[in-house]
Amino acid sequence: MSDTFSSQTHAQGPSAPFKVLRVALPSPLRRLFDYLPAHPTPTCGWQPGLRVRVPFGRREVIGIVAELAYGSELPRTQLKSISEVLDDAPLPGDWQWLCHFAARYYQHSLGDTMQLAMPARLRQGHPMAGRTQTLWLPVETHDVTQLQRAPKQAELYALLRQHPHGLPGRAISAHGFTRDQLLALQKKGFAHSQEVILTAPQPASGNLLASPSLPLNREQATALAVLHEKLDGYHPCLLEGVTGSGKTEIYLQLIEALAAKGKQSLVLVPEIGLTPQTLARFRSRFRVPVVALHSGLTDPERLDVWEAAANGRALVIIGTRSAIFTPLANPGAIIVDEEHDGSYKQHDGLRYHARDLAVARAHYHNIPLLLGSATPSFESLQQALAGAYRHLRLTQRPSRHPPAKLELIDLRHQRRQGGLLPGAIRAIKSTLKAGKQVLIFINRRGFAPTLACHGCGWIAECNQCDSRMTLHRQPSLLACHHCDSRRALPDACPDCGSGDLRALGSGTERTEETLQGLFPNVTVHRIDRDSTRRKDSFEQLLKEIQRGEPCLLVGTQMLAKGHHLPHVTLVVVVNADGGLYAADFRALEHSAQLLEQVAGRAGRAAHPGRVLVQTLHPDDPHLGQLAEHGYSALARNLLEERRIAKLPPFCFMALLRFESPREEAALALAQQAAQALRQWLKAANLPVRCLGPVPAPMERRQNRYHIHIMLAADKRSQRHAAANWLVQWLEANREARKVRWSIDIDPQSLA
Numbered sequence: 001m002s003d004t005f006s007s008q009t010h011a012q013g014p015s016a017p018f019k020v021l022r023v024a025l026p027s028p029l030r031r032l033f034d035y036l037p038a039h040p041t042p043t044c045g046w047q048p049g050l051r052v053r054v055p056f057g058r059r060e061v062i063g064i065v066a067e068l069a070y071g072s073e074l075p076r077t078q079l080k081s082i083s084e085v086l087d088d089a090p091l092p093g094d095w096q097w098l099c100h101f102a103a104r105y106y107q108h109s110l111g112d113t114m115q116l117a118m119p120a121r122l123r124q125g126h127p128m129a130g131r132t133q134t135l136w137l138p139v140e141t142h143d144v145t146q147l148q149r150a151p152k153q154a155e156l157y158a159l160l161r162q163h164p165h166g167l168p169g170r171a172i173s174a175h176g177f178t179r180d181q182l183l184a185l186q187k188k189g190f191a192h193s194q195e196v197i198l199t200a201p202q203p204a205s206g207n208l209l210a211s212p213s214l215p216l217n218r219e220q221a222t223a224l225a226v227l228h229e230k231l232d233g234y235h236p237c238l239l240e241g242v243t244g245s246g247k248t249e250i251y252l253q254l255i256e257a258l259a260a261k262g263k264q265s266l267v268l269v270p271e272i273g274l275t276p277q278t279l280a281r282f283r284s285r286f287r288v289p290v291v292a293l294h295s296g297l298t299d300p301e302r303l304d305v306w307e308a309a310a311n312g313r314a315l316v317i318i319g320t321r322s323a324i325f326t327p328l329a330n331p332g333a334i335i336v337d338e339e340h341d342g343s344y345k346q347h348d349g350l351r352y353h354a355r356d357l358a359v360a361r362a363h364y365h366n367i368p369l370l371l372g373s374a375t376p377s378f379e380s381l382q383q384a385l386a387g388a389y390r391h392l393r394l395t396q397r398p399s400r401h402p403p404a405k406l407e408l409i410d411l412r413h414q415r416r417q418g419g420l421l422p423g424a425i426r427a428i429k430s431t432l433k434a435g436k437q438v439l440i441f442i443n444r445r446g447f448a449p450t451l452a453c454h455g456c457g458w459i460a461e462c463n464q465c466d467s468r469m470t471l472h473r474q475p476s477l478l479a480c481h482h483c484d485s486r487r488a489l490p491d492a493c494p495d496c497g498s499g500d501l502r503a504l505g506s507g508t509e510r511t512e513e514t515l516q517g518l519f520p521n522v523t524v525h526r527i528d529r530d531s532t533r534r535k536d537s538f539e540q541l542l543k544e545i546q547r548g549e550p551c552l553l554v555g556t557q558m559l560a561k562g563h564h565l566p567h568v569t570l571v572v573v574v575n576a577d578g579g580l581y582a583a584d585f586r587a588l589e590h591s592a593q594l595l596e597q598v599a600g601r602a603g604r605a606a607h608p609g610r611v612l613v614q615t616l617h618p619d620d621p622h623l624g625q626l627a628e629h630g631y632s633a634l635a636r637n638l639l640e641e642r643r644i645a646k647l648p649p650f651c652f653m654a655l656l657r658f659e660s661p662r663e664e665a666a667l668a669l670a671q672q673a674a675q676a677l678r679q680w681l682k683a684a685n686l687p688v689r690c691l692g693p694v695p696a697p698m699e700r701r702q703n704r705y706h707i708h709i710m711l712a713a714d715k716r717s718q719r720h721a722a723a724n725w726l727v728q729w730l731e732a733n734r735e736a737r738k739v740r741w742s743i744d745i746d747p748q749s750l751a
Helices: 093-105 110-117 151-162 169-174 179-187 218-228 247-259 272-285 299-310 321-325 354-365 378-385 422-433 508-518 537-545 587-599 621-629 631-645 663-684 716-732 734-738
Strands: 019-024 033-035 051-056 059-070 132-138 191-197 235-241 264-268 290-293 316-319 331-337 368-373 390-394 406-410 437-441 450-453 470-473 476-479 501-504 523-527 551-555 568-573 610-615 652-660 688-701 704-713 740-745
Touching: 019 051, 019 110, 033 051, 059 110, 093 110, 093 321, 093 354, 110 321, 132 151, 132 169, 151 179, 151 191, 169 179, 179 191, 218 235, 218 247, 218 390, 235 247, 235 378, 247 264, 247 272, 247 331, 247 368, 264 321, 264 354, 272 290, 272 316, 272 537, 290 299, 316 321, 321 354, 331 354, 354 368, 378 390, 378 631, 406 621, 422 437, 422 508, 422 568, 422 610, 450 470, 470 508, 508 523, 508 551, 523 537, 568 587, 587 610, 587 621, 587 631, 610 621, 621 631, 652 663, 652 688, 652 716, 663 688, 663 704, 663 716, 663 734, 688 716, 704 716, 716 740
Parallel strands: 235 368, 235 390, 264 316, 264 331, 290 316, 331 368, 406 610, 437 551, 437 568, 523 551, 568 610
Antiparallel strands: 019 033, 019 059, 051 059, 132 191, 450 501, 470 476, 652 704, 652 740, 688 704
């Protein structure tokens, strides 16, 4: 793009038009800010996408030129000039497009969106350049007599010849050589230096594969053939495959075909815990550069990967949610693994959904999109059933063992130990005796859900939330899992003074303690957010588990997300009822997905699996259908219920959240907003349903009161128009500045 300005003009008064840069700044305000261009003009000319440093209030901030215009709503004399241009070329065009799309779709500030979507080093003003290092290489020569009188240099030359691809200076120093010796060797013509890029250097030509592809069964081969039909166009596919059916192998062979053409593949995984095993498998398959983007990287490492992808050197990019914003020089395909997973939704700030942005981005690039899951989200499943996505199915595991069916066990009127029934304990004992591993799934951290007084019924409640405190033993305290407030355990009941305080229910800590008592000679691994806080601790635990020795795994949903545990043949679900009767209409969908994913950890290798599900509601028809006929049958029935009730995916929602330390302030603003919106909808004759205001399911959280308004429409465009009008109304309302509010497009939770 040349140094041209749009013909767009604003109210300018009598003065002549003048050049203006409209800059997106890190501000919650949904607007751009006008600045005068500085001199000299950047070498590429003024273009959208250039980072600039500008005065903003009493400080200077880094923004991005979003538009070029002639004229401003303000007179030229009131406009400031930019202080500095930070780039010689604009940031990648596909990245700019995605930021504009996300800001517009999710009703968010463009400046904030761009700040979130770029690496921290770029936000801080560092150049968009990958780090390099100097490698020292030997110069092959037959005349080594020059080094006879310099034995250390001769030793150094011999070391370099052992590493013909080069050694960095740090490695040379570690062998006991000095920089002076290295420079002397260079002066004599025995060594030379070379700058190389640290991340994703250009791959060597030749075979793309470091290890051969695995043979495909008939279903896998059919699915891959469908994907190959349209590698050069937008081709959305839903790959619904039972757990352990070989979806990853299809990803790998699709990527192989694209890499052969020099095309890049972006692979999204839901959790950082899945990244190391996915990365290891991909790197063991390919010789091409495979890089990872996730929250565990340092800021320089993150920029290195971003730059390697933007310049096309990295052909395979694996990342968590935010990796969807990675620029691609030669996009070939986007793959979203475990596409149903709630981790793809950002729950604060820019409330985007990475899967939905992947759909938009694949359409923009005109490339294939592959969504994989054993338990597809209802949104993706409905798209497949309606014919908008190709629906590919994998029903067989390579082991030939069918996925284990859920066996429902009635919790009523039975005595439990650490949440476990006698029948479950007997099954655990039998499995361990056979030399196999057992996974005990309990989706509740801590020792027990709460602490209660047996004398008067007092229950430990959070002082800041409408929630009970969870009892922890390691360390010993009460903690709220909603606001993270903590307090010491009381010695006696604060209401009646009784010392008879009892833990109610079971968490991972209590179940771990029970199992250690029942099986003292067996290793028990507890895997939850508390036990895996240290860096790489989760990865080390998985490596130990995969060695195959008999052990017990006690874990939360961290263990349910795609991990390959080949030696687990028994899964025990301590309590399946957590989400069956929750207020959120998505709760049953999410519970069914979680149960099916947990069950999928059993029997993935040579031996068949078994899944025991403890429940207080063994007669529940939905739970019964899931156990008897599987997720697919239940999902279709629930979709029909959603269609009748006009709930997503058969309508489009937006959730307005209001919060304030004063309940009356949040409620008053929400009532004004709802009334104003209803009047506007009536005048505009727009068929959008406005529900509320109502208190949030947990009304008080962190000492703030939460009020909701829900918008629902049959068409996205209608929902979008109503949400956009309401956002503008709130931004113009002075009372709205006293109450914190946010908008969530396509909310995944009503919390």
